[in-house]
Amino acid sequence: MPNTGQLHWDHRDGRVAAVAAAIAYSFWVLEIVLPGAAGEQGALATAGSTLQVVLENAHRTAAILVLVAAGLGMALGVRRHGRALTVSWVSTAVFGAASLAASLFSGPCVVSTDVSCASESLAEGVAGASVAQALTAVLAVLAALAAVVALAVDRWSAADRARLLVVTVAVLQVVAATLVLVTAVVVYASSGDGASGVALGLLERFHLVTLALWLVVAGVLPGPWKKTPVRAPAAVR
Template structure:
């Protein structure tokens, strides 16, 4: 957000790009677990414990990231390409859905540190853990699919526009698709086994992989320039009459 020479604040595309990049950084914060004494493959890692200091920090951070995603998508819709193609519009709205569902899920009670962890959400419900909302699994699934659709639609838009960035976006989308399938299959397995799955499913390697691909997608949203270009890219409050 910038300050104009008339004393009014205005939004421009840079705010949306920064919001997307910061959200990408936040979704990568799970990597800080390497500074804890437990390893990545541990079933009792800090990330699986919502009552740990690190777990509470991640929960708050991901709630903030969800808000930043909604902000970035909203500014993308308002300050994106001058004549956005259908695919770009689909990408922005899917990004909104991802942010909103992630935010709502993060506000619901439960033991899952990450609101997008579908496997943990399903396990919590089928095992009948107290205070867990039945809305969490569908919200986690919707968030996972919305992120994938947003990435795929952005890739398609950049391809139609003839931008070389579509190749990188396609690789990110492919990786996200693989990660999403693995996470959802894991969640389905937990459901079918009535929750008798492996311990530590709250954040296993599959969920870590999915977070990496989500972070890469958000990073691309912030750094790839084509879908942000627009003439008259400022939203400014009306000037006061002298």
């Protein structure tokens, strides 16, 4: 008799995890409705506020969900799809691990992938800021960028009907990641902007939107999760 109590994972779990992670990375929109959260001047959350607690927990949960999605994606026959999809899932796993690691550091930055806040806090000597947090945030941004670009390459080579959508999302993330990294370098070189630990709000929100779009696309599209059928050898006549 089959063991009905045995835990069984399939592509549906991975797809749900990817979409759920996208939702968690979008929790910054709660700043509109939470008491005391609206009207922040560039910061995603005030230290000690309800929004800060929500965002910290949401991003930590999102990182774990990304790791689950990446693990299942790699386990479902990606090697048959080609190198691009393998690179995408491996990069996704690196993104999840780096995001989770960054979220465990103590410091003023609410969003683990916020390179601008990490570099600014480091430049201004804010308590809790560290080089390790800044480097893991940079790694997370670069890993997410590699994942979405590789996914776009894979879907384009597979002639997926949604390939233009994936390419568009990849282009948006290229723009967002470039702006975030360049701005972080400028802020660090100029020793901050005078406001200790303040995330550069609009830019970080834009990057979070592109991250959410990528994870939704990765979760909704069936192609990255399906095994490519193995063709039977042609009969010899």
